[in-house]
Amino acid sequence: MLKFAVKRALDDEGSPPEVLEYEDEKTRLLLRICWQIDWIAGRRDWFLSCRDAGRFSGLGHDTAAKRLEMFVADGHLRIISKGGMNGEREATVYDYVTRE
Numbered sequence: 051m052l053k054f055a056v057k058r059a060l061d062d063e064g065s066p067p068e069v070l071e072y073e074d075e076k077t078r079l080l081l082r083i084c085w086q087i088d089w090i091a092g093r094r095d096w097f098l099s100c101r102d103a104g105r106f107s108g109l110g111h112d113t114a115a116k117r118l119e120m121f122v123a124d125g126h127l128r129i130i131s132k133g134g135m136n137g138e139r140e141a142t143v144y145d146y147v148t149r150e
Contacts, residue, residue: 055086080107088146099141
């Protein structure tokens with residue numbers, strides 16, 4: 051699912067209007083990836099690790115984690131369950147909340 055979402059995001063197969071809120075192209079790509087994962091998941095909750103987010107957006111995992119937190123703070127994503135605590139390898143589960 052993730053590779054398909056990345057391909058669709060890179061091909062710009064639909065973008066959420068909120069990508070225009072960000073100037074950095076890698077940040078925009080990450081938001082498009084999230085939007086595409088949400089579409090593929092059928093608007094159900096989905097997971098994304100900061101390592102995968104960083105690898106596929108080109109941001110690096112630390113920066114990708116900060117961008118995902120920013121998307122939550124900006125009201126575009128909602129955290130359903132937090133992953134990666136205390137060395138656990140589980141990814142955070144999200145919901146894309148500003149999808150039209």
